[in-house]
Amino acid sequence: MNWKPDRTNKRPIYKQIADYIEQGISTGLFSPETMLPSERALAEMLQVNRSTVVAAYEDLQSMGIVERKKGSGTIVSTDIWGVEHRRIPNWSRYLERGSFLPNLPVVQRIRKETQENDLINMASGELSPRLFPNEQFQRILSERPFTGYLGYDDPQGSEELRDTIATHVKEYKKINTDSSSILITSGAQQALHLIVQCLLKPGDAVAIEDPSYCYSLPIFHTAGLKIYRLPVDSHGVNPDDLVHFHKKHRIRMIFLNPDYQNPTGTVLSMERRKQILNLSAEYGIPIIEDDPYSLTSFDGVVNSTLKSMDDNGNVLYISSLSKIIASGLRIGWVIGPAKVVQRLADAKQQVDFGHSIFPQWVANQFLGSEYFHPHIHFLRKQLKQRRNQIVLSLKQLLDDKISFSIPNGGIHLWCKLIEPIDEQKLLEESIRKGIAIVPGGILGSEKGCQRFTYGRVEISSIHEGIERFSEALINIEK
Structure with a gap:
């Protein structure tokens, strides 16, 4: 046996051994009834502890791949495929190998x-x-029965809803846009997934706030991104930190939650907003502005969003109805350059063939109604x-x-x-x-x-x- 386990690999040695033997059985290297080396002999060959080999053999035995008989040793099972030529997948191994990481x-x-x-x-x-507008929804449904089409819609989402959102963000956020620059998503979470998957590649450096909701999301690690953390103080992130990281690591994208940030509740100061936008323009770094909370301002004053101050098209703006109306509607949106929105829409169409029609209709009715304000x-x-x-x-x-x-x-x-x-x-x-x-x-x-x-x-x-x-x-x- 010329193979040796890779000690630089993070995968446990015993699992590497089990994988090697399982692969050898699949390719015919170890045929049924083959006697495998004894625990002691294999441990010496691979220069590992005997307990490591024991763990590997026990792993293989649990899958029915080998049979272990006291006093006789370990042999490749004669009934690997079972009576009906079936094997049970090693689901634990599949779960470990999957590229999409689980939540912490x-x-x-x-x-x-x-x-x-x-x-x-x-x-x-x-x-x-208790904070959902349930009664208003009931009135809308009773006063304006749904008569729409329940098939697939535009990959960017309902054009009627996108027009309503364009009016909404102009009135409340001072963002000038139109339906061609808006994509309807399944909440802000899907918007983040689409942006990471479509616009970045493994090894890219991104900057996030510290602390940040993004810090808990596996999507950045799943995509193989290098994460650099911008400390948040009472005025938000410091633009000087962004300059430092960009010069050292060439930041490809920055993710910000400027208003009532999750988790600190801080607001990015106006001076720093302007500085960050200037740096974005100087270095060509896209900004992802996640804005779920700005309309919850307790004094009713809504700060200028980065997107409303963006003269260069550097900001992708994300928002949703989850934190202001109802999370179960699953209505979010991305606003950005039309070609970027079209790329994200194409990816979304591959995932779910476009957003569900009915919640879009409900959201459109509510956003455009006298009930919203x-x-x-x-x-x-x-x-x-x-x-x-x-x-x-x-x-x-x-x-x-x-x-x-x-x-x-x-x-x-x-x-x-x-x-x-x-x-x-x-x-x-x-x-x-x-x-x-x-x-x-x-x-x-x-x-x-x-x-x-x-x-x-x-x-x-x-x-x-x-x-x-x-x-x-x-x-x-x-």
Whole structure:
């Protein structure tokens, strides 16, 4: 056996050995009833521990590829294909080899706990059902029955909805565009996927905020991108950091959430917006502006988006209805140069043949109705009340243990614990106490931070949720 395991490969040695033998059996190198080397002999040949070979043989045995008999050794199974010439795939191996990475285990754990247990949910980024315009939807459906076509539509999405969005962003965001420069997506998440998959390639360097929601997304690692983190302070990211990274690594794209940023709630200052746009124009770096929260501004003042200030077509603007109307509609959009939007639309068409017609119709009816502006006013008021309650509760219960800045919009409050703590233990204890929060470590590099989200939780449960978190923190500190 001339083959040797690759010790520079991150794949465990025992799995490399099992893979090699399995491949050898498939190609006929090891035929049925072949006696494989003993554990000790193979360990010596490959210069590995005997326990590594034992693990490899046990892996192969679990798949029915080899038979192990005490005192006789390990032989290639005579019934690999079974009576009906069938084999059970090694699904675990397929799952490990897939190129599309799963969510982080912590993210999966939090989602599972909030779905299966009655926790006070201050982790989820969606709105409370009480904040959805359910009555208005019912009126629309009763007053304006759907009579549209339910087949495939334009790959860019309903032209009627795109026209309505063009009017909407001009009125609320001062963005001048038309339907040819808009793509309807399944929320902002799909927009990010399409941009990463279509406009970047493995090895490209991208800059994201630190902390950032993007930090928790596997899509960047799945695409093989090199990620460089721009620290966020009270005024957003510092343009000087972008210059530093670009000169050193040639940044290909920058991802920003300028208004009420997830998770910090900060707003990118106007001065820095202008500087970043100038740098984008100077270096030719595209900016991906993710804007889910700007309309939630508690004082009603909507900041100038980067896209509205973009004179060169350098900004791809992403927004959605998920954080202001209803996440279940799955309506998002990308605004950018027409040729870029067409490329993204072609990719979306390959994935799902275009967006579902009915939710587009509902979204169009609501966005263009007299219901929209009163709903936004209601949403701002409700979110501000929740923000005020969580701030009050944190000051009453954890004032000497935690520090934070008070956001003026959005749904997130970013806290830093004054004393260092084991984030994983705190998460486990919080869940045990019945409160779900997001550890800061999955959103950025700074230690000892927590994200509290007040959009999903009912206002009547916020104080109790902070009490439970406080109890969990005290238990961990003991």
